[in-house]
Amino acid sequence: MTERDQSAGRFITFEGGEGSGKSTTTAALVTSLSASGLSVLATREPGGAPGAEHIRSLLVSGAVDRWDPMAEALLHFAARREHLEHTIRPALEDGTWVVCDRFYDSTMAYQGYGQGLGPVAVRNLQFVALGDFAPDLTIVLDIPPQDGLGREINSDASDETRYGRMGAEFHARVRDGFLAIAAAEPDRCVVIDAAQSLDDVQDAIWQTVSDRLGVTSHGG
Ligand SMILES: Nc1ncnc2c1ncn2[C@@H]1O[C@H](COP(=O)(O)OP(=O)(O)OP(=O)(O)O)[C@@H](O)[C@H]1O
């Protein structure tokens, strides 16, 4: 991880399979961090910058097999590069904390493991697109794929179903991928059991952020 300037914000990412609770808990963490007095930006991938949002629509809807896996990974990294340069890096340099719903571990898990591109290819693309830029903390929300897929979809864009339609074996590989990433990078990644109640998941997330990044709740 590149050490950020003391005055810079911290970069926290949420990762995990479909319906693991990323969007819900990202929003809750942003509320808690803001209440503790920090400047906080919530963002998500694919997307988070104008060009990246255009690319998002190419990735999250339509036929499951519409992209060759390498082309698909390149699209994710093209979007991510736009997101980093136009949104994430400027905010961090301003001292704003950035909380992101999915980041590069999703490409490793979905394209590297799920779609079979392999970890080396994805790691190489990551290095070309982002250099050594990395999150300060990554929360991996872990849940059996069928349980996550069975949760009520909490999205205003009901056509964003492409990854959800990729099948049980694909989603099992994605889950294995996230767990392998977390096991390989324990300084950056923390796995949280996302099958717990939402309150318990949120408590575990806040505990992790407090322990790892030294945030304390307002007045506490
Ligand atoms: N721990 C939990 N227990 C029960 N329900 C939960 C829990 N966490 C989230 N949910 C519910 O599950 C649904 C999916 O959550 P959410 O949209 O946050 O997941 P996600 O990881 O962002 O999904 P996606 O991958 O589709 O973007 C929502 O209806 C949410 O309220």
Ligand SMILES: [Mg+2]
């Ligand atoms: Mg979501």
